[in-house]
């Protein structure tokens with residue numbers, strides 16, 4: 066805390082006494098890594114300069130007047146109160162200046178909205194509070210078998226600093242995910258953006274791409290990245306409690322590396338599928354299920370139902386002591402609820418494997434004081450799908 | 451302008467004086483009493499809304515979640531916005547209208563005094579309902595003051611229904627207040643006061659009143675559709691039933707954009723009254739000020755979707771709303787130039803109202819500059835929903851609407867209570883506020899440009915310095931306004947403040963300055979003649 070104070074004071078002093086800003090602190094919009102981002106940046110800078118010059122002239126005249134036309138210096142006021150010529154001039158000049166800004170703005174806008182002739186397409190789906198990426202195609206080849214969720218990877222422990230706790234926060238704090246979106250450089254990538262629940266907004270500043278994800282509608286946008294790198298953004302539209310915790314990370318790689326990534330991803334998916342099938346065939350011991358279940362619970366469930374299972378009623382019901390998590394007769398309902406969702410509860414069927422769902426349900430029925438002794442097996446989940 | 455005042459004798463004091471005790475305030479139909487009620491209500495809401503802002507700023511002081519849970523943080527941003535917009539700024543302006551319009555146009559009172567009483571007393575009920583939601587299961591509304599569907603419909607907390615009825619009540623109150631202003635201005639002007647002789651404060655309020663009547667029903671429609679979506683099976687804003695969540699935003703901003711002018715036009719009128727007084731020179735370009743205000747009001751109806759450039763509008767829509775929005779800069783520029791031209795070659799002194807008015811012109815213009823930038827759709831893709839937007843609208847609202855109101859209070863307070871405030875304390879209040887307001891809101895431009903999105907309880911460490919500065923500024927700003935209360939208390943009830951003359955300010959012109967200070971309970975019982 067005191068270190069922050071010190072830093073802030075030093076920063077203020079630096080800002081006041083020297084024109085040159087620190088290299089570390091970003092004051093301005095990023096020029097970005099796409100042609101569109103450069104254009105948005107140029108337009109922004111043009112507007113900054115134009116406003117700065119108008120401001121200097123208007124405020125300059127005002128301060129001159131404040132100094133020279135104060136009563137002690139200028140005791141006899143003039144009495145003019147209109148001048149048609151002056152009034153016409155200062156109506157026409159702003160119109161011309163605005164025209165000068167509008168022309169490049171229109172050109173840039175037309176270019177940015179041109180989603181035709183894309184080399185590849187990715188479906189981006191927001192939901193509370195994560196992104197899902199599904200590849201559609203690339204250079205005419207079908208990629209629709211590749212799709213995954215992308216979740217914040219900063220642990221909750223790192224940002225939940227209640228009760229005077231302090232934690233080390235890295236440079237990528239709140240801007241890191243478990244699986245970034247991977248796209249090739251130099252290709253026109255079209256994004257189809259939508260949502261499963263509320264409105265989100267997918268924003269990558271380095272691309273100057275910000276598009277609302279509206280449930281029930283699909284919006285189009287695109288980018289063509291010039292430089293390989295990792296680009297970080299956020300969900301920009303208020304989407305509920307964890308709006309601040311659903312970052313966007315895009316990794317742009319060369320087209321060759323992208324091909325390798327596609328192949329590797331497919332191999333990994335096949336292996337995961339085989340492992341998941343093996344998991345279903347096996348009968349799991351209670352402690353194995355509980356261990357895995359806790360892991361899955363903390364990653365996917367604790368944001369709403371809380372680590373303690375107390376929830377946040379009435380929006381997010383408690384699991385501790387709840388009927389569905391303690392009544393033996395309701396085990397099928399419990400499985401169904403996790404698989405298919407209900408109301409604000411999202412469906413996890415597509416996101417988690419049979420084993421993960423079995424584990425988390427077992428965990429919920431045996432943690433937070435719920436001592437049912439029920440062990441749900443992956444095959445029960447598979448049967449319920 | 452000149453006026454003839456008939457001092458009237460005191461044969462029937464019982465009839466003309468205020469009643470005693472609490473019932474005076476409950477049953478009052480007097481424009482000054484109601485004006486005071488509105489102003490004190492607004493000040494109370496300003497402090498409550500400020501408290502919510504300080505919860506936000508305290509949480510954002512350093513990275514990490516230290517004080518409040520994210521869901522409570524969202525309740526604070528929502529209530530801060532709603533309370534400031536509907537509870538502080540709008541009632542403050544209605545309070546000023548009540549106090550000033552009859553005195554400025556030479557009328558005894560407002561035209562519809564009983565409705566006036568109603569339109570005020572609805573407000574405490576509306577805000578009682580809204581604020582009680584903080585203590586309900588599931589907490590207060592948490593979807594931002596813009597309450598976008600479906601976050602506010604399908605996903606809203608149970609208290610959303612209280613919010614909906616609260617908004618209905620606020621709307622009814624605003625519409626009644628607006629009708630009262632229009633009827634008063636149209637029917638009760640003193641003989642000889644033509645429309646083009648009305649003080650600009652009256653003009654800007656007349657135009658504001660028309661805006662209110664046109665857009666408050668639209669807001670009522672939006673919340674009613676929410677209510678039926680939530681409880682009666684309709685799907686106005688739900689694609690699953692054939693509706694459209696983006697249509698909510700169109701309806702909301704069709705109200706919302708004129709609403710932002712509702713919150714600034716009366717300040718234009720205030721600056722246009724104060725600057726000539728302290729420059730000792732008539733207002734430059736009176737007629738163009740009137741026309742500029744009317745054009746701003748007209749344009750405000752065809753720019754709403756500039757709040758929605760990222761929603762997936764067609765290109766033609768984006769172009770139309772971008773160009774129309776840029777056009778607003780022209781009449782707004784005319785106003786700023788007129789104020790500077792009024793100061794030019796004047797003989798200025800810098801008492802507190804003038805200081806706040808000058809700060810208003812400068813800082814509002816800075817907010818206007820960021821407004822032009824935000825109008826540029828391609829750049830807006832980068833600014834939208836970031837702290838750059840937060841900086842922009844706080845620059846037009848705090849130094850715009852609030853500094854305008856503070857300037858008005860210092861300027862007319864001697865007329866209202868018959869006593870002079872302490873110029874020394876008011877100057878301290880001014881310098882303290884001007885430093886704090888810039889310290890709070892200027893760094894937000896930088897954090898927004900660097901990529902910090904709005905309405906988040908926590909942020910990446912690269913934004914830490916800007917946020918700490920904003921938080922320090924915000925606490926300073928809050929303390930400064932408590933000091934304002936002290937100044938007001940000392941002037942009105944302290945008993946030691948010097949008595950004010952009728953003229954109060956050397957250069958002041960207008961009918962209100964022909965009345966004694968404090969102004970009599972019924973302003974002009976006999977109409978003055980305006981030449």
Ligand SMILES: [Cu+2]
Nearest residue numbers: 265266300304
């Ligand atoms: Cu989101």
